[in-house]
Amino acid sequence: MMGTLEIEIRNQGVEVINIPKRIKVLNRQLDLVEDFWLKGENTKTFELASGVYVIQVAFPSGKELQKIAKVEEASTSKVKFQLEGISPHESHNWANLSRKMVKPRIPINLVDSKYLGSWIRLWRLQDNQWSVSELNISDSSSWNEEGVSYTLFVNRGLQFLQVGGPNIPWRFVALPPNEELKCLIRPNSGSSALTHPLEVVVASQNWEAETILTLLKNNAVDKAQSLYENSSLAESLLYGKLEDPCAAAIGAYYLLRLESFDRLRDWTKNLANWMEWMPDGSIIWAWQLIKEGRQNGNVDIDEVRRRLLEACERGMPIYTEGFKLLWEGLRMLNDTLPDDELVSVALKKVYKYVEAIDWNSAVTTFNGKHPSEPSKKSGKGIPKDLSNLAFVYDVPTKIIMDDPEFANDEGTLNFSLESFPEQLKMSKMGTIINEKGERFASLHDMGEKLKISINEGIIDTGKLKINLEDKIRQHRLGYKKNKS
Numbered sequence: 001m002m003g004t005l006e007i008e009i010r011n012q013g014v015e016v017i018n019i020p021k022r023i024k025v026l027n028r029q030l031d032l033v034e035d036f037w038l039k040g041e042n043t044k045t046f047e048l049a050s051g052v053y054v055i056q057v058a059f060p061s062g063k064e065l066q067k068i069a070k071v072e073e074a075s076t077s078k079v080k081f082q083l084e085g086i087s088p089h090e091s092h093n094w095a096n097l098s099r100k101m102v103k104p105r106i107p108i109n110l111v112d113s114k115y116l117g118s119w120i121r122l123w124r125l126q127d128n129q130w131s132v133s134e135l136n137i138s139d140s141s142s143w144n145e146e147g148v149s150y151t152l153f154v155n156r157g158l159q160f161l162q163v164g165g166p167n168i169p170w171r172f173v174a175l176p177p178n179e180e181l182k183c184l185i186r187p188n189s190g191s192s193a194l195t196h197p198l199e200v201v202v203a204s205q206n207w208e209a210e211t212i213l214t215l216l217k218n219n220a221v222d223k224a225q226s227l228y229e230n231s232s233l234a235e236s237l238l239y240g241k242l243e244d245p246c247a248a249a250i251g252a253y254y255l256l257r258l259e260s261f262d263r264l265r266d267w268t269k270n271l272a273n274w275m276e277w278m279p280d281g282s283i284i285w286a287w288q289l290i291k292e293g294r295q296n297g298n299v300d301i302d303e304v305r306r307r308l309l310e311a312c313e314r315g316m317p318i319y320t321e322g323f324k325l326l327w328e329g330l331r332m333l334n335d336t337l338p339d340d341e342l343v344s345v346a347l348k349k350v351y352k353y354v355e356a357i358d359w360n361s362a363v364t365t366f367n368g369k370h371p372s373e374p375s376k377k378s379g380k381g382i383p384k385d386l387s388n389l390a391f392v393y394d395v396p397t398k399i400i401m402d403d404p405e406f407a408n409d410e411g412t413l414n415f416s417l418e419s420f421p422e423q424l425k426m427s428k429m430g431t432i433i434n435e436k437g438e439r440f441a442s443l444h445d446m447g448e449k450l451k452i453s454i455n456e457g458i459i460d461t462g463k464l465k466i467n468l469e470d471k472i473r474q475h476r477l478g479y480k481k482n483k484s
Contacts, residue, residue, distance in 0.1 A: 020060065111444045115393065118168050121135060125157065169197075170379055172366055272284070277314065403471075434450075
């Protein structure tokens with residue numbers, strides 16, 4: 001006696017639909033009768049013997065949902081899983097389902113004064129030189145008090161997103177160059193005193209690769225193996241290195257962890273040779289030689305040395321998994337070749353990052369004022385050069401005052417709000433003053449204390465009037481866009 005079971009996962013959004021989800025179906029005796037990964041679709045229909053079943057949906061983040069279903073003969077039983085409440089906003093769902101994220105015990109948001117003036121900018125390595133480049137932020141990005149979910153467009157090459165602020169230590173986060181990235185920046189709710197004030201989560205649109213990366217980071221190799229082995233696209237992660245080198249690196253890190261050398265073959269060597277800008281390929285190939293050599297008793301130490309030094313010359317690896325292997329590999333080389341000056345120099349270079357790195361991040365993340373100058377205790381502030389700088393949420397009024405569009409000799413700017421009849425002033429120091437002489441640190445500070453909306457604010461210079469919400473959005477998208 002057979003019936004049909006239909007499983008539907010609702011309210012996902014485009015990204016969440018493509019995030020692999022592991023579905024398990026257990027019978028009344030809790031024996032596993034179905035086990036598969038759902039990707040790229042929100043429903044799955046299949047036949048089962050009549051009876052009562054437990055349906056489990058597990059996400060890469062570790063979050064699990066569970067329901068009971070009764071399958072009856074010659075009929076269809078439907079089970080619907082709602083994803084409402086996974087995160088404060090639907091635009092954050094991709095991060096909360098693809099990464100293990102801590103839920104704040106006490107609600108905190110970006111309007112807190114500590115986050116005032118927080119900013120991001122992009123650094124790229126070209127011709128062995130680091131420089132600040134234009135950050136291409138999609139208009140479809142979402143800004144709200146609980147966090148900002150960006151869609152970023154990036155070029156191929158080694159690049160880091162830098163985040164900082166007047167009260168935020170400067171930090172670098174490696175960006176996988178997959179043309180279109182997702183990035184969530186929100187207040188960090190971790191309890192450790194060493195935790196950075198802002199949590200930065202980045203992911204490519206290759207959700208299968210991102211899922212394997214998350215599972216490897218969480219040491220859930222068995223789950224990664226289940227996804228990898230049962231996916232028809234799994235092999236293409238490594239073999240599709242020309243189209244998606246970062247997904248190829250993730251696939252190679254996975255196979256390297258399992259020591260599946262028959263499947264790695266010389267594909268990782270090609271990854272190292274063909275992607276000359278990416279340190280990860282050189283690291284993976286070096287470690288494949290190390291591990292294979294240990295098995296057959298013949299490690300090609302010269303080639304291992306050449307590849308690890310090559311990785312250092314290319315820059316820091318994109319993934320923390322690669323950084324760990326680079327650090328361990330150089331230490332082993334230094335023990336084996338104690339008089340090798342180049343190895344010693346490389347080891348010292350990498351050690352500077354060891355002290356500044358965030359080992360809990362999936363991508364290489366460290367504090368510092370420059371990509372080549374990591375520091376355990378990084379400085380704070382706003383760069384003097386505002387070009388290519390984008391403000392995360394609350395734009396300091398001083399920045400608005402310094403906008404060339406509002407230049408005047410009076411030292412203050414008058415403005416008004418449609419919802420608030422009083423005349424308001426911005427001082428050159430960046431504070432806002434109302435007619436009673438009350439001072440506010442920022443526009444949001446004023447809005448919250450006076451309980452008014454700033455969305456309809458009009459900046460009045462006497463010569464022109466500009467919509468305040470539009471001006472803030474331009475600064476959030478990047479100062480260069482604001483000037484163009």
